Amino acid sequence: MCLVEDEATGRIMASCVTPAASGMSVLTHSPRILNHRRNIVRLMMAEHPESCIVCNKGNRCELRKIAAELGVGESGLYPMPNPIPFEQINPFITRDLTKCILCGKCIRADHDLVVTGAIEYNNRGFRSRPATLHEKPLEDSICTFCGTCVSICPTGALSAKNTRYAGTPERETDSICGFCGAGCSLTIGTAGGAPGQSVVDVNPSKRKVSVNGATLCMRGHFAGDFLNTSDRLIRPLVRNPDPFSRETHLPADWDAALTLVATRLSDVRRTYGPEGLAFIGSSKCSNEENYLFQKIARDIIGTSHVMSAGWGFGQRLLARIDEKTLGSVRVSPLSDLENAEVIVAVNADPENTVPVAGYHIKRAVRKGANLIAVDAARSDLARRATFWVQPGLAGTAVVLQSLARALVAKDHYQGQFVAQFCSGFEEFSESLTNSPKNPAASVLHSSVQAAADLINGKTVAFAMPANLLDFSDGEETLNAILNLCFLTGCLKPKSSGLYVLNTENNLAGALDMGTAPNFLPGRVKITDAESRGMDMGELVSAMETGRIKAAYVMGENLLRCLPQQDRVAAALKNLEFLVVQDIVRNRTTEMADVILPGAAVYEKNGSFTNMEGRIQTFSPAASPPGEARPDWEILGQLVRAMGYPEQYQSIEKIRKEIRQAVPMYQGLGNHYQEWVRNRETGNPFICGDARFSFFPPSGLKTPSPDPAYPMLAHIAPVRYHLGSGTRTSRSERIRAWGQAGEVELPTAAFQSLGGNGSGKVRVTSRFGSIERTFRENRNLPEDQVIIPMGVNGNDAANLADLTGGWTLAWVCVEKIG
């Protein structure tokens, strides 16, 4: 279709593969060319089924558009339909290759954009088609169901399951994915009335500036149907005073519910003082909602107990980085990853946490970047790495310290950056030389030396998971990564940088807004111990002892995401008053005295700040169900019910206050996108006069297992669930996918349990136990297991320590039949 004609020679050429040459005069719409194009379209139509009338692609079909533009009404050729059966088994993608025009776009998307390699052309000529290896169904291939090929397919050959006959969207609205911290731009297609009641399509947005370009991942593309779950809360509910009734809660109107909340919160405050109340917000809610939430807590109620469950899922790490670098490391555009010549991925598994960050890393590797994966398990990245360094007994921090030692010893560090921006290099260098060598690290000596040679003089990027501090050597590992950032100068603008793979969409924004126990808006650290709020473990203890009497929970299902859920449930039961504001019924709402129904991300306006520090605003694509309202609106009305009538009646009023209170957000709401500004320079990308201090190794600790619980369990995110899975487990498609969340055991442990994977295992920690089916993972070290999060009500969380890291636990594993 891209044929053009060289005017001088009359030669017909495919423009997509012909380089322009001096003196060439190209005709793009000559009668001859148009005639050729018409013939090609006729051939395509001869092979195409006559199902346009029911095809979901409808008016968006590019074949139809081009045929209309060229004035081709019908093929005029003998029909030659290509009978290929529909592939219908998986719950995400329908492939009807009878409509395939062999444009190859899906293959290029799969290879060049998401770098998976699941599909390729199979066969030749009339039988040619895009297919998996051996033409297996997609679910039996390495396809990740990212849906990028579906969005890019110009015809109805590839479509999203369940929306296949839902009709052409009547309205398209750009929004931001509400799952992970990449903050991908989406276009939501809705049908059924203004502003749109039913989401019929989700695609990458066509905005010129976005994190994700033409890609999405399985969650962003397909899990948005959780909005339609029958568990949605559609009206305010208050606890039924009749304890013998089957209905635990009764409907209430908004005024009555909010008045009750305002009155009861004031009563508790009056009786027990402001410190008797706790406010637990969410890094899934918007910046505006988090700002207003902490404002009500701190300024109206006067309590210091402001918390977000995101604190245990990565906010703690962001706060530590902020403290350690004095706020100078804030922004690293994901696109810069592709300019990196070396990427060091430490315990990073973007495939399952932030897939779009994984695409950037894989594209960089495809372009020639060297990847150094430091990881106990052989993740997808480790498989693609130039070097996979498995720390083993030495521990990750020790491996990274060895790398720093090698860089300094070989003079492979960026002396100019160190001299200009860093302090404490001499002491650091001395401490590296003098620190005792860990014998376990000696086996890695050659890999570390080779990695240091790779890094020499190159632009380097570092990627780490949001749960880094959960590891027993997490703090030491963070110090080691920061030291490497200083040594490689990667914090300079356009030098790749430091990437924390935030698993929750607004981890950074919620911290910026002050929904954290020891930070005020603008990441102003609360240094006075008296004014600091309690963390989650302390809060639960305070509920148990009766020190906390009332709690307001916004956007978090605590009884699914927190460890030790029975303990948390008992603590919540001990409260005199509990308000829960959420979008779906769940175990936590069941315990509430008042339930306030919120709107989901595609049903409201607001802004999120992604893992790069990119603030992105969004508008509603659909209306909230029933009487549900955006969380910011509920909070604004609560402020009014508390006696401040005109304060926060519009989102613009909240944004105006954020712009004043949080200088880093001075551009919030003025544009679709803004960047969080550097505190010192005001510029998001320049570290200005920052002085980074090196962190000498504090001691070479290795994890010491409790003999009763000898294995380290990674309670790990999976591709098809986001975190604890409160939302994704309500997606019809994800439910249909039906993954069992099998415990993954290393080969030795697998074989000692019979070696055939039949039956179940019981995994027990000091805090709880779970039972699941299991399978072998040959890439795991012998003392580690992986337990997928999000499935089975996220029961795996119960293995972890509420007062420690929430994603790691020491466990023992036994076969139970």
Ligand code: SF4
């Ligand atoms: S993008 Fe669609 S039409 Fe093009 S080759 Fe792939 S399946 Fe066929």
Ligand code: SF4
């Ligand atoms: S869904 Fe994604 S991974 Fe699967 S074939 Fe399409 S582009 Fe490749």
Ligand code: SF4
């Ligand atoms: S990478 Fe994250 S933000 Fe992007 S589509 Fe997937 S879940 Fe959504």
